[in-house]
Amino acid sequence: MWTRQGSKEPWSGSWAPEPGHRRRLANVPAVRRLLLVPILALAAVPLAACSSSSSSSSTGGDATGSTTGSGGTGGSVPAVANATNLHVAPVIGAGTPPAPTTLVTKDLVVGTGTTATSSNTVVVQYVGADYANGKVFDSSWSRGQAATFPLNGVIPGFAQGIVGMKVGGRREIVIPASLGYGAAGSPPAVGPNETLVFVVDLTALQ
16 A cells, blocks of 8 residues: 555554564555555545355356345446466456446355454455456466455455455455545556456455
8 A cells, every 4th residue: 555645654543563564564565555545544435335245156267156236336247267266366357337336246256264354354365457447456466475454454345345255265346436546546556536346365364
């Protein structure tokens, strides 16, 4: 996550990393830090109810799971190649306009482990892309290792989309700008009012 102008710290509010975590964060590529946001910034973004979805196949292939939203309007979730093969990075296609206006999730693989809650720190593999064209702006796969995030310290749509997942699962999450980076975006990676798509593998909880 970026640092707000005039501030040297990406953290604020009641949660802050331990000193060792803070030192490790300094060595994390800037694109990975994109997801991490100050707590005060989260308070400025309207929250929507978290949604979960039903089961799908756990073998290789494209997505077949059902989709769950929170009552908004707009297009469906984009197609995902390698959707259920947890050994390879998923490939997110372009979405169909208009983009959804509320959080939408689709379980591509349903896990069998512990269920994630909003207070968890999660260990995930993920790909993030622009809904409009499928262009990837962030990927833990490209760095060759899973990422670890506290769910109370990331953009609301990312946190709400993961809550309810079980360890071992893979979920597609479509995040409207209101639950992402809003009108300001997060240049240069995320543009203004950009709808985001993540495919997230939940590998562990802390």
